[in-house]
Amino acid sequence: MIKTCDVLVIGGGPAGLAAAISAHKEGARVVLVEREARLGGILKQCIHDGFGLVRFNEKLSGPEYAERFIDEFRELGIESKLLTFVTSLERIPEGFKATLVSRDGVEVYETKTVILATGCRERTSKQVFIHGTRPAGIFTAGTAQHFTNLLGQLPTKRCVILGSGDIGLIMARRLTLEGAEVVGVYEVKPTPSGLTRNIHQCLNDYNIPLHLSHTVTRVFGQDRLTAVEIAEVDDHMKPISGTEEIIDCDALILSVGLIPENEIAETLDVQIDPRTKGPICDAHLMTTVPGIFSCGNALHVNDLVDYVSESGETAGKYAAHFAIGTDRVPVEIHPNENILYIVPQRIDLSEDNHETVVYFRSKEVFEKATFRIVADGKTLFEKRYTFLKPPEMEKVVVDFASFNIRANTAIRAEVEVEGQ
């Protein structure tokens, strides 16, 4: 038998939970699909604190943060399908047809809209072109975190961490606390990738050295990893010959970037922004395929979960609106060369654009910079920053309704650097 709903949320992490709650509050019939046995997504294994500072003005652990949403989700009686996997998503005249596999068998749902809250995956050692043997002991930071925090197993006694992404920094501290030795964190870029607060709290406080402009070039060991070769890199991030050094260790832990998971989106020809690696979205987080919405880390990689929840709420609200049906008028926002990316990439004139949340990252570290939104030459929004850093996502609220934007209006987002 085919079941129906207004909004099908794929993914039960922070983005999906917030999306489902907000869509439900807007009056939509919501079903949330989660492939794991429990809700909460990757937050389940994030036992460190620091979650919720922006949203709740409190320092929560990952599971505590997730619990607040799970409790609300349960209280509202929203339908969830756990241990359930979406095997296909197809377009039909009424919207979309999703095929779900679970212990109960194969189910088909027809839904008016879909919210993709599928999160992201970690870049692997081969994707950063590490060569050598193929021993046990090469883990992405999230996998090492799964072993340590969910399975209670120590994946290393002495490790090297490649990449200064936040999970890598968190794991440096976590493994140190578990009695493992973290020889050092090596970062190919000249600046750290993770949040400044994590550099202090996870590395400096534990005397773990951070080596910038260094990378791992090779791994050794037939059975279990026995050593890695590190090297300094030049301005083009290419290893400098002669700087190689062998470090004995039993594990290489990688925190070399996250990739939004959009494989289901791509089967529906949702357009992907090569910069964010997530779908191109309007201010209501609808993708280029009407009825498909995106939020959280599937949309773009966030550094704070608070923003993940926020984007989930936006997607949930407007997916519910869409299920009712309105004509949409998208207008592109064009970022300038100092901006790594901006989300949303477009706004929709048919909706209320008084308080549109805009996220962006600068391309490089800039001192004394100004962020502006300009419509047909008129500045709609301006904010000055002492510092803009790519690892730290910025959030602003823009009143697009203050200007009479039409379909042919040229909207630009600019970062202007003093003296540049």
Added chain:
Amino acid sequence: MPNIKKIQRKLDKKYGGKVQVTLEDDIIRLTGELENWSDVYGACAMAATKRSNVHVVNDIKFTGAEVPPMRVPSLTDNAVDGKTPDVLVIGGGISGCAIARELSKWDMSVMLIEKNPDFAMGASGANDGEVHVGFDLSKGSLKQKYVLLGNKLYDKLCADLDVPFRREGQYVLFTQWWLFVPLFFFVLWRKYHDGVKDSHFVLRGKIRRDQPTFDKKILFGVYNDTAGVVCPYGLTIALAENAVENGVEAYLNTAVLSMDTNENGGIVAVHTNRGTIKPRVVVNAAGVFADDIAEMAHDRFYSIHPRRGTNSIQDRKSANIIDTVASVQHVNLALAKSHTKGGGLMRTVHDNVLAGPDAVETYAKEDTATHPESIKVTYDKQKGTVPLASERDIITYFTGVRAPTYEEDFVIEWGRKCSNMLHCSGIQSPGLTAAPAFALDIEKMVVERIALIKPVEKKQKWNPVRHGVPVLKDMSPAKRAAYIQKNPDYGVIICRCEEISKGEIIDCLNRPLCPPTVDAIKKRIRPGMGRCQGGFCSPLITKIIAEHEDIALSDVRKSTAESVICFGETKGGSTND
């Protein structure tokens, strides 16, 4: 007969008297001392005549590096001690497994041993999976003979063994007009002289219509429609499983350490790390170690020179760039011919794009480390086939070591000094294609030999059919639902990239010969083969193995006994969820 004086003169000229050559007992033996492996290889190759059965034996002392000894499993027990099989097959690659399966038709005892913790751990595991047509081979070689026969056997073999196989066809492409006429006649020659019946000459227009992703510089080419792709390790494991289902005794982690021979040159005992075996006949299918095994039986009449090759696998997302096997050939008359067709680009049977392999001579028989140059070389070349091929879509890469002789042909014959060793050596490309065919000939040779000692009959009941673990992902929704109803674990997806369920993983663990390791499951049913490379599923699979085997999580291994994944409980200990 080779002209030894002439060879010596050539060697002297190139290596300044550092290498001596002798001809004795139909063996061209090279001795001396050299510092570079490329010189050792070069000297032996210089002395060798292609496809000759007078082989080069390399006794040159290589002083440039320490040649690593054969890796032997740490396990020692008496599992095989005192066994007296009629036939002992050494090596669990495609050759050994195919031979063991053919021999299992007969009412005699057959034993298959492999030193690694799983089958297909050498060249068979790192093979690109192409089922060749033999377009590049001339009549007169064993390679050519068996590739033609083997190719034809694949449909039935793979259907019987439940192994995915697809005839995707193969293009050999050219960008140089001056090759047009020579190639035209070459195709005719192959067809009428060498028996490669299905090669077609194809021109630019048709190539562009049929393969719009191919590079626009391609002018013409040859299309072979019977070329195919298979999962090389999947087939090897299936052959081993079917052999065991038909009575073959197979032992992993079992390495041959030495042999005892009698005064007639016959092997009387084979010593392993797990006890001594006393076989009537030994089949040497030991791949890169075939010459070492031959030496143990005092019958080393050829040398293996290891040749490394690296393949890259691209994300399935990029599978739409190619649906066949293709490679562009640039002919440069000024350059010497190298021993590789230069690899190619292909869609694998699991819908990934594979690029490679390259070919690098090495002294280290088990050095499967990868190097950045291999990826660069392969992609520089393959972008000339399909410009959309991109290193950025690579999800993994791996290296295998080929086992050629200096004559670059297979050695399939009885020992020259050892009466009861059958050599199946020098197996390299197209060994995967050829294996089902030469296994039949080896079966005949072995059975004839055993028949001299005792009567041998075909088994009344021999079952050629093997069923693999069901692939839920490929089933219709109704069939999938029926499977889940029988076993709800089929509905729990563990590997999200390849869509593998818990039920399939447990089925896999319950199969004969499946070592309870993360890699063994990955090889058999693919969890961890996708774009996240096991990032999400490896902890889950570790846990499923621990529960299934009733062992601690820290006792689960990636592959070998020493490939520890976890070192035991954290301070907080294990949770029960």
